[in-house]
Amino acid sequence: MKYIRDIGSYFMMLRQVFSRPTKTSVLKNLIFKEINDLIVNSLGIVVFISFFVGSVIAIQTALNMDNPLVPKSLIGFATRQSILLEFAPTFISIIMAGKVGSFITSSIGSMRVTEQIDALEVMGINSLNYLVFPKIIALLFFPFIIVISMTVGIAGGWIAAVYGGFSSAADFGAGLQEDFVPFHIVYAFIKTFVFAFILATVPSWQGYYMNGGALEVGKASTNSFVWTSVLIILANFIITQMLLS
Amino acid sequence: MIKVEDLHKSFGDEEVLKGISTTFEKGKTNIIIGQSGSGKTVFMKCLLGLFSPEKGKIIYGDKAIQDMDKDEKSVLRQQMGMLFQGGALFDSMNIEENVMFPLQMISKKSKSEMLDRVNEVLKRVNLVNVNKKLPAEISGGMQKRVAIARAIVNNPKYLFCDEPNSGLDPRTATVIDNLIQEITQEYDITTVVNTHDMNSVMEIGETIIFLKDGHLVWKGDKSLIFKTDNEAVTEFVYSSDLFKKIRIAQNIEDEKI
Numbered sequence: 001m002k003y004i005r006d007i008g009s010y011f012m013m014l015r016q017v018f019s020r021p022t023k024t025s026v027l028k029n030l031i032f033k034e035i036n037d038l039i040v041n042s043l044g045i046v047v048f049i050s051f052f053v054g055s056v057i058a059i060q061t062a063l064n065m066d067n068p069l070v071p072k073s074l075i076g077f078a079t080r081q082s083i084l085l086e087f088a089p090t091f092i093s094i095i096m097a098g099k100v101g102s103f104i105t106s107s108i109g110s111m112r113v114t115e116q117i118d119a120l121e122v123m124g125i126n127s128l129n130y131l132v133f134p135k136i137i138a139l140l141f142f143p144f145i146i147v148i149s150m151t152v153g154i155a156g157g158w159i160a161a162v163y164g165g166f167s168s169a170a171d172f173g174a175g176l177q178e179d180f181v182p183f184h185i186v187y188a189f190i191k192t193f194v195f196a197f198i199l200a201t202v203p204s205w206q207g208y209y210m211n212g213g214a215l216e217v218g219k220a221s222t223n224s225f226v227w228t229s230v231l232i233i234l235a236n237f238i239i240t241q242m243l244l245s
Numbered sequence: 246m247i248k249v250e251d252l253h254k255s256f257g258d259e260e261v262l263k264g265i266s267t268t269f270e271k272g273k274t275n276i277i278i279g280q281s282g283s284g285k286t287v288f289m290k291c292l293l294g295l296f297s298p299e300k301g302k303i304i305y306g307d308k309a310i311q312d313m314d315k316d317e318k319s320v321l322r323q324q325m326g327m328l329f330q331g332g333a334l335f336d337s338m339n340i341e342e343n344v345m346f347p348l349q350m351i352s353k354k355s356k357s358e359m360l361d362r363v364n365e366v367l368k369r370v371n372l373v374n375v376n377k378k379l380p381a382e383i384s385g386g387m388q389k390r391v392a393i394a395r396a397i398v399n400n401p402k403y404l405f406c407d408e409p410n411s412g413l414d415p416r417t418a419t420v421i422d423n424l425i426q427e428i429t430q431e432y433d434i435t436t437v438v439n440t441h442d443m444n445s446v447m448e449i450g451e452t453i454i455f456l457k458d459g460h461l462v463w464k465g466d467k468s469l470i471f472k473t474d475n476e477a478v479t480e481f482v483y484s485s486d487l488f489k490k491i492r493i494a495q496n497i498e499d500e501k502i
Contacts, residue, residue, distance in 0.1 A: 020319075026350060115329045116335055118290075119329060119335075122293055122325055122327040124318075124323045
């Protein structure tokens with residue numbers, strides 16, 4: 001029963017987010033601030049993780065190739081496929097659920113605890129539009145992060161494979177181009193947009209409707225990470241079934 | 246003026262407000278007192294429109310808030326100023342941005358006009374040279390004054406204060422009380438203060454209502470509060486040692502006369 005009520009309240013929140021818009025001049029500044037907080041400030045961790053995960057994928061593939069008949073280009077092929085199809089869009093989104101999602105929940109939750117949301121409402125402002133809508137718009141730039149993750153991940157794989165002596169640059173490059181399906185890029189970006197929407201709205205819902213004090217803000221942040229990750233994994237399964245099966 | 250008629254509010258099976266009727270007069274500091282759990286905060290949130298009552302009416306001017314459409318409610322809220330218990334200043338904004346915020350959201354004034362108004366209200370609450378500071382960089386008393394400045398920057402018709410003195414030392418509390426009263430008279434607004442601080446009541450209470458278990462059990466002014474024989478009120482008032490001593494002193498003086 002609680003879950004049904006929660007789902008209902010999530011969709012009612014979405015309706016409220018897109019009604020009674022905030023003044024454009026104010027909204028513009030809020031969107032720039034959110035782009036900085038949610039996108040720009042996440043670049044460092046995304047680049048770091050992507051580089052090393054890309055490297056590890058290449059090394060693991062190389063180390064598990066026992067058969068001499070398997071071409072060395074498989075290392076580049078496997079690295080590309082792993083990063084384009086799953087690592088960059090899905091696992092970076094889950095990492096972002098931890099970083100950005102917790103940030104969104106704790107910042108909105110703290111505003112709830114300190115009555116700042118009540119203050120917005122008393123001023124006649126649609127607090128959901130003011131707080132959540134700029135986050136949704138800012139996370140439309142999420143694919144930008146994913147492109148960087150894909151590029152750095154593949155670069156990491158190339159460096160690890162070539163400089164680690166697992167493959168030549170030519171073999172790795174040939175593997176990257178082997179059986180390339182352009183639709184996989186489209187598939188990755190469709191997923192990314194869906195995950196971006198989940199990343200903006202689920203943590204906002206957790207923060208906005210929390211009750212209590214500082215301890216509950218912490219609990220809401222944890223719940224936010226759990227539910228955002230679960231929904232990203234479920235959405236990943238559904239989208240993959242629909243687009244690639 | 247705000248008129249409240251037979252207000253009922255419940256949360257699940259628990260009825261918190263049980264038929265409150267009263268009037269808050271314009272140009273006066275109206276005080277709501279009562280013990281914790283008496284329904285003061287819920288009552289104030291109903292007045293602000295943050296909670297919807299199940300029954301009863303809250304009439305602003307000549308129209309009940311329940312009969313207003315979204316636009317009318319939005320206009321009404323722009324006529325309200327609220328001083329929250331903790332100040333509720335926006336942490337990420339400096340003092341100037343906090344006070345300017347309501348103006349930015351609704352007025353069509355230019356930035357320089359808004360800035361002039363911000364400086365005017367900050368000066369009115371005796372705050373200077375704090376414009377660029379963050380709320381965390383100023384004291385609790387100063388934060389309350391900034392919150393008052395933000396509440397009055399739009400020239401509201403109604404000012405609501407929830408526990409304005411909580412967490413303040415007695416001297417700063419008196420400064421805040423006096424400021425609220427001066428602003429009420431100066432701007433000729435309807436002010437409603439929610440408190441359980443008897444010093445505040447004696448300092449600024451012009452009309453006082455006493456809530457107990459969701460009922461309005463007494464209404465009067467500060468001159469009557471020591472003379473009432475309402476048991477709930479006397480129990481509340483004389484729970485403070487200071488007021489007990491005042492009562493004993495008064496009794497001794499009355500006997501002498």
